[in-house]
Amino acid sequence: MPVGILRVGGHTPAEVVSNERIAEWSGTTPDWIAERTGIHERRYADPGTTTSDLAAHAVRQIFAEAPDAPQRIGGIIVATCTPDVPQPATAAVLQQKLGLRDVLAFDINAVCSGFLYGLTLADGLLGRSAQQDQLLLVGADKFSTIMDRGDRRTVSLFGDGAGAVLLGRVPDGYGLLGSRLVSNGELHHYVGVEAGGTRTPLDEAARAAGDHLLRMDGRAVKDYAVTTMRKLVEQVLDDTGLSVDDIDRFVFHQANTRLLESFAADLGIDPARVPLTAPRLGNTAAGSIPLTLRATADERPLRRGEHLLFAAVGGGMTAAATVLRWY
Numbered sequence: 503m504p505v506g507i508l509r510v511g512g513h514t515p516a517e518v519v520s521n522e523r524i525a526e527w528s529g530t531t532p533d534w535i536a537e538r539t540g541i542h543e544r545r546y547a548d549p550g551t552t553t554s555d556l557a558a559h560a561v562r563q564i565f566a567e568a569p570d571a572p573q574r575i576g577g578i579i580v581a582t583c584t585p586d587v588p589q590p591a592t593a594a595v596l597q598q599k600l601g602l603r604d605v606l607a608f609d610i611n612a613v614c615s616g617f618l619y620g621l622t623l624a625d626g627l628l629g630r631s632a633q634q635d636q637l638l639l640v641g642a643d644k645f646s647t648i649m650d651r652g653d654r655r656t657v658s659l660f661g662d663g664a665g666a667v668l669l670g671r672v673p674d675g676y677g678l679l680g681s682r683l684v685s686n687g688e689l690h691h692y693v694g695v696e697a698g699g700t701r702t703p704l705d706e707a708a709r710a711a712g713d714h715l716l717r718m719d720g721r722a723v724k725d726y727a728v729t730t731m732r733k734l735v736e737q738v739l740d741d742t743g744l745s746v747d748d749i750d751r752f753v754f755h756q757a758n759t760r761l762l763e764s765f766a767a768d769l770g771i772d773p774a775r776v777p778l779t780a781p782r783l784g785n786t787a788a789g790s791i792p793l794t795l796r797a798t799a800d801e802r803p804l805r806r807g808e809h810l811l812f813a814a815v816g817g818g819m820t821a822a823a824t825v826l827r828w829y
Contacts, residue, residue: 503629503671503672503673503674503677504629504671504672504673504674504675504676504677504678504679505624505625505628505629505669505670505671505672505677505678506669506670506671506672506676506677506678506826506827506828506829507667507668507669507677507795507826507828508568508636508667508668508669508670508672509564509567509568509571509667509668510564510665510666510667510668510792510795510796510799511560511561511562511563511564511567511665511666511667511792511796512560512563512663512664512665512666512789512792512793512796512797513556513559513560513563513663513664513665514545514661514662514663514664514783514786514793515545515546515547515548515551515556515662515663516545517545517546517547517548518543518544518545519543519544519545519546519661520532520542520543521535521536521541521542521543521658524654524657524658527651527652527657528651528652528653528654528657528658529652529654530654530658534654535654535658538658538760539658539659539758539759539760539780540758540759540760540763540780540781541658541659541758541759541780541781541784541785542781542782543781543782543783543784544660544661544662544782544783544784544785545661545662545663545783545784546646546661546662547644547646547662551644551662552586552595552644553582553584553585553586553592553642553643553644553664554580554586554592554595554596554599554642555599556642556643556644556662556663556664556789557580557582557592557596557640557642557664557666558596558599558600559664560640560642560664560665560666560789560792561596561600561638561640561666562600563666564638564666564667564668565600568668571636571668572600572601572602574635574636574670575602575605575635575636575637575638575668576605576606576635576636576637577605577606577607577627577637577638578593578596578597578600578602578605578606578607578608578637578638578640579593579607579608579609579610579620579623579624579637579638579639579640580592580593580596580607580608580609580610580620580640580641580642581609581610581611581612581616581617581619581620581639581640581641581642581788582609582611582616582641582642582643582787582788583611583613583616583643583787583788583816583817584643584644584645584647584648584787585609588698591607591608591609592609592642593607593608593609593640594607594608596640606627610623612685612788612816612818612820612822613693613787613788613816613817613818613820614755614757614785614787614788614790614814614815614816614817614820615683615755615814615815615816615818615820615821615822616641616787616788616816617639617641617665617788617789617790617791617792617814618681618683618791618812618813618814618822618823618824619683619820619822620639620641621639621667621669621678621681621812621824622678622681622683622822622824624637624639624669625669625678625681628669628670628671635670635671636668636669636670637668637669637670638666638667638668638669639666639667639669639792640664640665640666640667640792641664641665641666641787641788641789641790641791641792641793642663642664642665642788642789643662643663643664643786643787643788643789644662645660645661645662645716645785645786645787646660646661646662648695648714648715648716649715649716650712650715650716650717653715655718655720656716656717656718656720659757659758659784659785660716660784660785660786660787661783661784661785661786662786663783663786663789663790663793664786664789664792664793665786665789665790665791665792665793665794665795665796666792667792667795672829673829675827676806676807676827676828676829677826677827677829678824678825678826679742679744679825679826679827680738680741680742680824680825681738681822681823681824681825682734682737682738682741682822682823682824683820683821683822684730684734684820684821684822685818685819685820685821686726686730686818686819686820687818687819689722689726689818689819690817690818690819691719692718692719692722692723692726692817692819693716693717693718693719693723693817693819694716694717694817695713695714695715695716695717696708696713696714696717697709697713697714698714723815723819724761726815726819726821727757727761727765727815727821728761728764728765728768730815730819730821731754731765731813731814731815731821731823732765732768732769734813734821734822734823735769735811735813735823737823738811738823738824738825739811739825741825742825744809744825746769746770746771748809749771749775749809749810749811749825750775750808750809750810751775751776751777751798751804751808751809751810751811752766752771752775752776752810752811752813753777753791753794753795753798753810753811753812754776754791754794754812754813754814755785755790755791755813755814755815755816756778756779756780756783756784756785756786756790756793756794757780757785757815758780758785759778759780759781762776762778762780777794777797777798777801778794779793779794779797787816788816790814791812791814795810804828805828806828806829807827807828808827808828809825809826809827809828810825810826810827810828811823811824811825811826812824812825812826
C-alpha cells in the first residue's frame with residue numbers, strides 16, 4: 503500500500519526576533535531586511551532548549567490529536583543539521599523524551615532538504631518492512647546557535663522551529679506519488695559551518711575565526727536554488743503525469759519570501775496556492791516544510807484528494823521535490 507501523511511504537528515519558540523533587533527545586531531536597517539528577504543520576524547529558542555526539545559513539542563501536538571499513535575510507531579527519523587550533540591543521534595534522544603521503546607531511530611543531514619530526503623526514506627521503510635506500521639518524521643533545527651549576528655545576509659534569514667508528520671499506509675491512489683532527490687557535492691562550499699567535525703576541530707582558534715558559525719554565498723545559493731528546484735519540480739510532475747495546474751498547494755522550503763515569490767511567478771503558479779511562513783518564522787531549515795504544511799492546514803483544512811507538491815534546496819548542495827495526494 504502507498505505511504506501518506508496521517509497527521510502534522512509543529513512548534514516554534516515563543517521569543518519573537520524582529521527586524522529591528524536584527525538591524526541593531528548587523529548594522530543594517532529593518533527596511534533593508536524586509537525589502538531583500540520579505541521576512542519580518544523569526545523565532546529564537548532560549549539557550550537551554552535543544553533541537554530534540556523543539557522536535558518533542560512538535561510530536562506531542564500530533565499525540566494530543568491522535569492519542570493512539572504512540573502504540574503504532576515503529577521508528578523515528580529526525581532531519582537536522584543542528585543536532586543536540588555530535589553523537590548519539592538526536593532521534594535517539596527524542597525517542598527517550600517521547601517514551602518510545604524498541605523502535606528504530608536515526609538522523610539524516612541534508613540541511614534544508616532533509617525533511618524531503620526523510621520522506622523518501624520513510625516511504626521505502628514502510629513499503630518494504632513488516633516491522634514498521636507507522637513512522638515519525640521530524641524536521642528540526644536551532645539555527646540561532648550558529649548565527650553570526652554581524653552578518654546581515656544570514657542572520658536576517660534564519661529562525662528556530664520543528665515540524666513533524668506521522669506517516670502510515672493509505673489506500674491505493676493516495677500518498678506519495680513521486681519523488682526526485684539530488685546532491686551536487688562539488689558545490690558543498692556554497693553554505694556550511696566549517697568547524698566542529700574531523701576536518702576543523704572546534705577549538706579556540708576556530709571560534710576566534712568564526713568558523714563555528716554559518717557562512718553562505720547567498721548569490722550562488724540563490725542561483726542554484728532557482729535552477730535546480732525548477733528542474734526537479736518539472737521532473738517530478740512529469741513522473742506523476744501531472745501539471746502545475748493540477749497541484750492544489752505548493753509547500754516549498756521557506757528559504758526567503760522574495761525567492762519563493764519569484765520562483766512561483768516564473769513557473770506561473772497562482773500565489774494563493776503557495777502558503778508562506780517565511781514572513782513570520784523566517785527560514786526554519788529542515789523544519790520549514792512541515793511547519794508550513796501545518797500552517798496551511800490550520801488556515802484551510804486539507805481535503806481528501808488534494809495534490810501537494812513539496813520542494814526544497816539545502817546545503818551540500820542538495821535538492822528535492824515530492825508529489826503527494828492527500829488522504
